[in-house]
Amino acid sequence: MEAGKQGKRVIVVGTRQSALALTQTGQVIDELARISEEHGFDYTFEVKKIVTKGDRILDVTLSKVGGKGLFVKEIEQALVDGDIDLAVHSMKDMPYELPEGLMNGAIPKRVDPRDCLVTREGGGLDALPLGARVGTSSLRRSCQLKHARPDLQLESIRGNIDSRIRKLETEGFDAVVLASAGLTRMGWQDRISANIPVDVCLPAVGQGALGIECRETDAQIRELLSLLNDNETExxxxxxxxxxxxxxxxxxxxxxxxxxxxxxxxxxxxxxxxxxxxxxxxxxxxxxxxxxxxxxxxxxxxxxxxxxxxxxxxxxxxxxxxx
The missing domain is CATH 3.30.160.40 (Porphobilinogen deaminase, C-terminal domain)
Structure with missing residues (x-):
């Protein structure tokens, strides 16, 4: 389809409703709007907030909730049903198998894939006191940090970025572990005490990248998203x-x-x-x-x-x- 030949279309973008999800979705929409204007597409964008199972269950560790796609399944169903036209996910939340008829239409340029520490006293892993209490909901993170520092007390901590950081004071943690990408996208880089080297803590699959999911049959959306894709990240x-x-x-x-x-x-x-x-x-x-x-x-x-x-x-x- 030639640039400039598409008719007017309102593209509905599905996302989780956390501050981070809405921020990164807004950033994707801004870039898609720029691409649309540059290529003569008459597209406008609307956001549809969707609550996922992972968002509803906050008092249980992720490893005990069970099932894959805890943060994407409901959004993917909306895509299958035609309630939304594309979905913005954190790639690390996406299971390997996508529902029939759906595809990753774009993987934009990745930001910092590393995990980071936010600590009360500042400094990195080596600066944490003996037996420090460290909060994380991730078995991947706790496994690797326990291997590097067997003395650490790793405890489960759930919630959005801001609430997890607040627990440093309210629940007496010495540090919490977060994805650097989330803090970067929120503009909160100054809250990072130290990034954890990947040779100490390997990130989750796709961490720092976004997955923009769409229907395989939607040629207009696929064409638009192909212009957003970053080859190296893909x-x-x-x-x-x-x-x-x-x-x-x-x-x-x-x-x-x-x-x-x-x-x-x-x-x-x-x-x-x-x-x-x-x-x-x-x-x-x-x-x-x-x-x-x-x-x-x-x-x-x-x-x-x-x-x-x-x-x-x-x-x-x-x-x-x-x-």
């Missing part, structure tokens, strides 16, 4: 998600991955060497398995890293915790 996130799919994992099991784009392969324009680290650990941090591999095919690289970890017993670890 390649690296595809590798990480292939790893996730091969392990059949979700956000409630201790799986981490991070893929970086390396050099362009000689004589193969647009084809890059990808370097990926994958991790599976036991919830208590006693066992932490990591593999680093390289390749140019993102899906195959993810499968290869998963296979290497399975050969070392990752499948048994995940089976033991219901993964």
């Amino acid at each position: 390649l690296t996130v595809r590798a990480e998600r292939s790893f996730l799919g091969s392990l059949n994992g979700g956000c409630q099991v201790p799986i981490g991955a991070y893929c970086m784009r390396g050099e362009e392969l000689e004589g193969q324009s647009g084809t890059y060497n990808l370097i990926m680290t994958g991790m599976v650990g036991s919830p208590d941090g006693a066992v932490l398995l990591k593999e680093v591999m390289q390749g140019s095919d993102p899906e195959q690289l993810g499968k290869d890293v998963a296979a290497a970890l399975i050969a070392r017993g990752a499948d048994r670890i995940l089976a033991d915790i219901g993964g």
Whole structure:
């Protein structure tokens, strides 16, 4: 379809209703509006807030709520039903398997994928006192932090970013662990005491990236979203998600991955060497398995890293915790 030939259309964008979700959705809409104007599309955008299961259940750790897609299932159903035209998700919330008829239409440029510490006294992991109380709802984070600092007291903490930070004072935590990307998107970088290096704490699959989901049959939306997609982010996130799919994992099991784009392969324009680290650990941090591999095919690289970890017993670890 030629630019400028589309008729007027109101595009309804589905999102969770947290401050972070609305902020990042607003940022995506601003960029889509810019692209629409640049290419002569007569599109306007509306936001539809949707409450997910993960938003409703705040008094239970994510690992005990059960099921995949805790923060996306209701939004995806609205997309299937035609109540919305596209959905903005944090990529780390998206299960590997998407509902039939839906697809990732765009993965915009990723921001900082690392986890970070927000502490009462400032400083990073090494600065935390012996036996410090650290809040996180993530088995992935607690597993790796316990491995690095077995003395830490890791305790479950749920809620939005602001409420989790407030618990430093109200509930006496020494630190809380959050995604750097969320604080960055909110403009709260100054609240970050220290970023945690990926060699200490591998991020969740797709952390720092957004997934813009749409219907496969919606040609207009697919064309628009293709202009928002970032090729480097797409390649690296595809590798990480292939790893996730091969392990059949979700956000409630201790799986981490991070893929970086390396050099362009000689004589193969647009084809890059990808370097990926994958991790599976036991919830208590006693066992932490990591593999680093390289390749140019993102899906195959993810499968290869998963296979290497399975050969070392990752499948048994995940089976033991219901993964």
